[in-house]
Every structure is written in structure tokens, then in C-alpha cells.
Amino acid sequence: MMILGLVRWMQPVHGYDVRRELLSWNADRWANVQPGSIYHALRKLTQEGLLREVATEQVGARPARTTYEITAKGEDEFETLLRGLWWRLHEPQDPFAAAFSFLPALPRDEASAALRNRANQLRAGVEWMRSSLNSDWLRTTKPVHVAWMFELWTDRAEVEIAWCERIAGRIDEGLPYLPEGLDKAQGWTAWEERLPERGSTLE
Amino acid sequence: MMILGLVRWMQPVHGYDVRRELLSWNADRWANVQPGSIYHALRKLTQEGLLREVATEQVGARPARTTYEITAKGEDEFETLLRGLWWRLHEPQDPFAAAFSFLPALPRDEASAALRNRANQLRAGVEWMRSSLNSDWLRTTKPVHVAWMFELWTDRAEVEIAWCERIAGRIDEGLPYLPEGLDKAQGWTAWEERLPERGSTLE
DNA sequence: AGCGTATTAGACAAGTTTGACTAGAGCGGC
DNA sequence: GCCGCTCTAGTCAAACTTGTCTAATACGCT
Incomplete structure (x- = not known):
């Protein structure tokens, strides 16, 4: 607590x-x-x-x-x-991880767009933290480890930005989601990728 | 949901x-x-x-x-x-961030030891994920984006490992936690650093 | 055959978290 | 002087989570 x-x-x-x-x-x-x-x-x-x-x-x-x-x-x-x-290491629980595990439920173009968008939001956050780090307010009135915390957050965010771009690229390239040989066997049928044709299941 | x-x-x-x-x-x-x-x-x-x-x-x-x-x-x-x-960006909630914000409540040597220990636990996790990534089980029976997820996790962990070592170093160096001029004024007295003398408040 | 254990499905009560609500006080603007 | 707005401090019911329990069946082992 x-x-x-x-x-x-x-x-x-x-x-x-x-x-x-x-x-x-x-x-x-x-x-x-x-x-x-x-x-x-x-x-x-x-x-x-x-x-x-x-x-x-x-x-x-x-x-x-x-x-x-x-x-x-x-x-x-x-x-x-x-x-x-x-x-003890308690892994943080990440709502995005949950969302990402349903990747095939999104059309490819939307997924990659969302990832790039995410990268930008992260960039904005980094920007904001950077400017805080340089501000007097933080440097003179807050304990130092607050700044250290920010460092961790910016570092993490930067890695994640790179990851987003990388994955977005792969999605655009059209890499298949499912490994060979498992294509539609095994009850993965429901995983079936959302194809770009819209309007069929809506309503 | x-x-x-x-x-x-x-x-x-x-x-x-x-x-x-x-x-x-x-x-x-x-x-x-x-x-x-x-x-x-x-x-x-x-x-x-x-x-x-x-x-x-x-x-x-x-x-x-x-x-x-x-x-x-x-x-x-x-x-x-x-x-x-x-x-939408939902920041994950991180129990360690909470703990870290109470850094001054821990003796310096324990804090830096804990950080290095954390780094090691993270390394173990990375190791495990790496070996999963190379295993056939993951490559042939799981959708590809599972592996992508792992990539994000290892990347994040690696950055965090570096951060842990870096911060542990700074703590060892004895950098003061509080900025100049605010030393004990302003009601931060309760923030007072836990000194290495043990046994006084115990029991 | 007999014994211990794991698996299957889910119920349930207790504990936690949450968002919405209250109702007076101070304060700035016109 | 009065109107509206934000601040103060906290309550509360409803929703959500959680760990623990049940009770039968299957399974491995000696």
C-alpha cells in the first residue's frame, strides 16, 4: 500500500x-x-x-x-x-499488451497506423518529460530521484517508439501472422485475418 | 474486457x-x-x-x-x-515506480543492492524470452505477433537493466537526494534519509 | 485393487476500487 | 452586491476482483 x-x-x-x-x-x-x-x-x-x-x-x-x-x-x-x-520483480500490467495480442482482429493498415500513432504519442510524452527535466521547477524543488524516474520512463518510451515503427513496418510488408503449415488447420480459423473489405459483418 | x-x-x-x-x-x-x-x-x-x-x-x-x-x-x-x-495511450501501472518514489526510505546500500538485483532478475527474464524466441515451439505453433510481443518485452527490459545499473552507481556515489537549498527546510524533514545505523527503530 | 493426486467446472463470500454525489466556503468579475 | 465557479473534505452504493472451496472423475503407480 x-x-x-x-x-x-x-x-x-x-x-x-x-x-x-x-x-x-x-x-x-x-x-x-x-x-x-x-x-x-x-x-x-x-x-x-x-x-x-x-x-x-x-x-x-x-x-x-x-x-x-x-x-x-x-x-x-x-x-x-x-x-x-x-x-521482487512484479511485472507491470500493460493494457496495450492485451490489445496487441488481438492484432489479427484489426485490418493491417489500421494496425500499422495505430502503431505509428502510438509512437507519436510516446514521442510527445518524452518531449514533455525532457522539458520537465530541464525546468528549474523540477531541478530545484523536487528530490533528485523524481528526475531519475523520468529517465526510466523516457528510456522505456524511446525503445517502445522504435519497436512501434519496426512492427508497423513488418505489418505493412504483409508478413503472414500465422506460421507456415498451421495456416488454417488446428482451429485457428477464427483467428482469420480481418480483410480490408468492410461492411459485411457490420450490423 | x-x-x-x-x-x-x-x-x-x-x-x-x-x-x-x-x-x-x-x-x-x-x-x-x-x-x-x-x-x-x-x-x-x-x-x-x-x-x-x-x-x-x-x-x-x-x-x-x-x-x-x-x-x-x-x-x-x-x-x-x-x-x-x-x-489511445494508457500508461501501464508499475508497482516498482511506486516503490521507487520512496527511495529515500531505504538505506543507500540496500537501495543500490536491490537495483542490481532487479537488473539480474530482468536479465533472467530476457534470457528466458530469448530462448523461447529460438525454440521451435514458439516459431511453429504460435502466431508471429507473440514473438513480436516478446521483442518489446526484451527491449524494455534491456533498457531497464541499464537504468538500474546507472542509478545504482549514482546512489553509491552518494549524490544527495534533495536539491541544494531545500535541504531540510520546507517540511521535507520527514523525507530524511535513512542513515546506515540500524537497530534503533527496529522493535 | 487400492491409494493419492491432478483435472474439471464452477460457486461464492469477502475484500477492493471506482465514479458520482454532497454541500458549504471562498473568490473573482461585472 | 450577487452570480457562478472552483475548492474543500469526504460519503456511498455499485461494480469489480480475488482467493478459496467443492465434489466428482480420471489417472498413474505399486
Whole structure:
């Protein structure tokens, strides 16, 4: 749990603060933490004894806000959790991989176009990160490892851009999807490539 | 929904078949589909009219199995879903990124050791994929784009290996985590680096 | 024949995540 | 002075995931 770690260094915090911090990191994209989950997580962690409620103040007639703090037990748990994430390889789950595995369901020209489009979107992302890396904002107000993280992301993106172009090229070349000798045998019939003629199955 | 796509080309299938196929792809790792979710998904898709029950046969006294098939509406929905995944960039969510953002919570030597260890695990993965790529099994019985997928994964892994070593080096060098002038001001105190003295907070 | 184990299909409850909603406060513009 | 908008802080039901359980059959082994 990411939340635990955040509370750990923002102590004492209330849920809304955590939420803002997470959003400012865009963490809703690369961690599985949507604003809605935060309060549930806080309560669950408290009930497990990893967090402790510290105060419940109310400003004006706004919703009361509860402030949390980490306990010794929570500190401990956080460490083992963190170590687990650092030492064990958890492959990230990639929605595009899922989509790509259905490649033959798309007409060839669309597939290669989409890949090139993807390459461009990645390029835009790289561009944005590059400019962040050169900005004073990042260099002077954020810990250095944020920049390191960006480095990883740009590196990955660059490799993926190259891959997209390469694969798009192969698709354009018309390389067959299925290996020889397995062409239509073996129940792969349903894999049958979407041919460029449209309008037959629609409707 | 991935399930929808699977049903689409295995028609007609029953849940258990889908499950096996998913497991054989190791899809429980890179898609968010655990065996348990399948039956629920099938029922939900049926109820939404994207799938249709085709038969419910029973072999012996085993649990009855229900066979599904995709409907025209499902076909349609699958296409828009697929297009969404192909054309729009959805960043994968990476648990390691989450862990890495808490870098200062780990002693430097452990952090760099973990990074090098990660590099090695990645190397092992690359190795495995390489040998798969050269195996006949993959070349003769699987569609070509499976191999292409592997290419992406190995490329990504290689970049990440380099990154791990690079960052581990920087950590060893003792580069400070926080930028100048922000050293301990600004409430970053809690970020304070874990010093190598152990045993104080333990227990 | 007898025994242990793997396979087949799926049910199910418990736990998580999510998006939508609430309702007052402050604030800028006209 | 008032209107509309965004910000604050959090609730909530609905949807989704997950791990675990069942219970019969088949299969290998001695």
C-alpha cells in the first residue's frame, strides 16, 4: 500500500492532503490509487493498527477532517512492503499488451497506423518529460530521484517508439501472422485475418 | 474486457477453456484477469447482451458447463474497445515506480543492492524470452505477433537493466537526494534519509 | 485393487476500487 | 452586491476482483 508510505512522510495528514499529493504526482495513472480509494484505505489501515487517528478538527461548516499518523507497527509493515516491491520483480500490467495480442482482429493498415500513432504519442510524452527535466521547477524543488524516474520512463518510451515503427513496418510488408503449415488447420480459423473489405459483418 | 476478445475467437467456449487459455498466456500477470474473475465476467457480458449462452451440457456428474458465443452487439463492442486500446495511450501501472518514489526510505546500500538485483532478475527474464524466441515451439505453433510481443518485452527490459545499473552507481556515489537549498527546510524533514545505523527503530 | 493426486467446472463470500454525489466556503468579475 | 465557479473534505452504493472451496472423475503407480 502506497497510502501507508505517503502518510509516513506527510504525518500528520488528513485524507484530502494525501489525495492532492497523489494527484500532483499523477499517481492515479501509474499506481492503482484513485481518489475514491483513499478514505477506505485509511480506515482499513487504522483498523489494522498501522495508522492512528490523531485529531478530528472541523473548520467552519465544512466536512470534518480526520488526521492520521503512522504507528510503530505501521512503520514496520511499510518496510516489509517496500522491501517486497524493491526486491521482487512484479511485472507491470500493460493494457496495450492485451490489445496487441488481438492484432489479427484489426485490418493491417489500421494496425500499422495505430502503431505509428502510438509512437507519436510516446514521442510527445518524452518531449514533455525532457522539458520537465530541464525546468528549474523540477531541478530545484523536487528530490533528485523524481528526475531519475523520468529517465526510466523516457528510456522505456524511446525503445517502445522504435519497436512501434519496426512492427508497423513488418505489418505493412504483409508478413503472414500465422506460421507456415498451421495456416488454417488446428482451429485457428477464427483467428482469420480481418480483410480490408468492410461492411459485411457490420450490423 | 479481454475476456470478450477471447470468446470471440474461441467460439464457442465455456469458462474453463477461457481460463486455461489465459493461464497458458500467463495473462494473469500482465492483464488484470485472475481465474476467479472469468465466470463473473462471462455472466455480466451475457447479461449485457454481448455474449449469448449456447448450450449447457453436462459430462457425467461434473459441474455443468455453459458454452458461450459472441453476439453481433458484442462484436461491435469488442471493436470499439479494441480500438480504444490501440489508439489511445494508457500508461501501464508499475508497482516498482511506486516503490521507487520512496527511495529515500531505504538505506543507500540496500537501495543500490536491490537495483542490481532487479537488473539480474530482468536479465533472467530476457534470457528466458530469448530462448523461447529460438525454440521451435514458439516459431511453429504460435502466431508471429507473440514473438513480436516478446521483442518489446526484451527491449524494455534491456533498457531497464541499464537504468538500474546507472542509478545504482549514482546512489553509491552518494549524490544527495534533495536539491541544494531545500535541504531540510520546507517540511521535507520527514523525507530524511535513512542513515546506515540500524537497530534503533527496529522493535 | 487400492491409494493419492491432478483435472474439471464452477460457486461464492469477502475484500477492493471506482465514479458520482454532497454541500458549504471562498473568490473573482461585472 | 450577487452570480457562478472552483475548492474543500469526504460519503456511498455499485461494480469489480480475488482467493478459496467443492465434489466428482480420471489417472498413474505399486
